[in-house]
Amino acid sequence: MNAAGSAELTLVTGATGRIGSELCRLLCVAGQPVRAFVRTPARAAALAAVGAELAVGDLGDPDAVAAAMRGVRRVFMVTPDTPRQAQIESDLIDAAERAGVARLVKVSAFAAGLVPPLGYGIGHAAIEDRLRHAALAWAVLRPYVFMQNFLDLAAVIVNRGIIPLPLGAARVSFVDARDVARVGQVLLREDAPSGRVFEVTGPMAMTVADVAAALTGALGTGVCYKAVPGWLAGLTMLAGGVSRWHVVRRLALLRMLRAGGEAAVRDTVPRLTGTPARVFSEFVYDHRKAFLRATGA
Ligand SMILES: NC(=O)c1ccc[n+]([C@@H]2O[C@H](COP(=O)([O-])OP(=O)(O)OC[C@H]3O[C@@H](n4cnc5c(N)ncnc54)[C@H](OP(=O)(O)O)[C@@H]3O)[C@@H](O)[C@H]2O)c1
Incomplete structure (x- = not known):
């Protein structure tokens, strides 16, 4: 280049x-x-x-x-x-x-x-x-869904020790947004493939219970998955000031995830960048200050 x-x-x-x-x-x-x-x-x-x-x-x-x-x-x-x-x-x-x-x-x-x-x-x-x-x-x-989305739930994760989501036991190949940037850097090159679409995923499909276990390990505080119905997730978003336009779309996304829509693992990150996609525990480790700041301590 x-x-x-x-x-x-x-x-x-x-x-x-x-x-x-x-x-x-x-x-x-x-x-x-x-x-x-x-x-x-x-x-x-x-x-x-x-x-x-x-x-x-x-x-x-x-x-x-x-x-x-x-x-x-x-x-x-x-x-x-x-x-x-x-x-x-x-x-x-x-x-x-x-x-x-x-x-x-x-x-x-x-x-x-x-x-x-x-x-x-x-x-x-x-x-x-x-x-x-x-x-x-x-x-x-x-x-696929960014690992960074869990930062939006940091307050409830660290203060109440729960991840309230309507995802059941579905697996999702959460991806670190920084790896999406790495793939983007490669695809901006003059000699990169053109006219192509690339799905970008993390290195493994995880349940929210797996995510809770990774957060527990990296933050040193007990976190568990709390299954909630979709309607309650929607009401919580509305009560938190999220617009109807977003709530409708987020609930559609959550239903798709619950049905296993983003459970596949693609090799886009390692294939294009030459190095593996980040695992969830690495993401938490790198963002532990942001998670712990949510305690207000
Ligand atoms: N979140 C996910 O899990 C996920 C998964 C797959 C795809 N995506 C896609 O990724 C894209 C980015 O979503 P994100 O949630 O991650 O957001 P983001 O890129 O983290 O934040 C949005 C950016 O746009 C800027 N911006 C907002 N309104 C603007 C305006 N009117 N003029 C100029 N800049 C403006 C913001 O600047 P300020 O700093 O000024 O606000 C911020 O830099 C979306 O298209 C989404 O569909 C997201």
């Missing part, structure tokens, strides 16, 4: 997010020029510290997006799940084509590949179709 140079500039959206921040770090460490698209500069100190150039703006602002695309050769497109996601990503692809971008890697989701697509996957599937007609080289990542 070529070394730094403006012709090789990579634009990363969602750059303060779980995949985007790690990808920016990896690219900067490798000496590749990175432009990080951020809407909140105050959250971007770590990106600036590793040497990323910042493009500040909102993904819904066409002028900010066009300005961020100037001089860019590759785009890593990760955007949040919102009702506007498909429009935002379609506009990003249009802007990339206008700017003469050579290659774009999109973060999609496993559910985009279901027939029919499900939940958040519906919008992702529409953008995957748009990419198939794009005037640039592309690759799509369909990650």
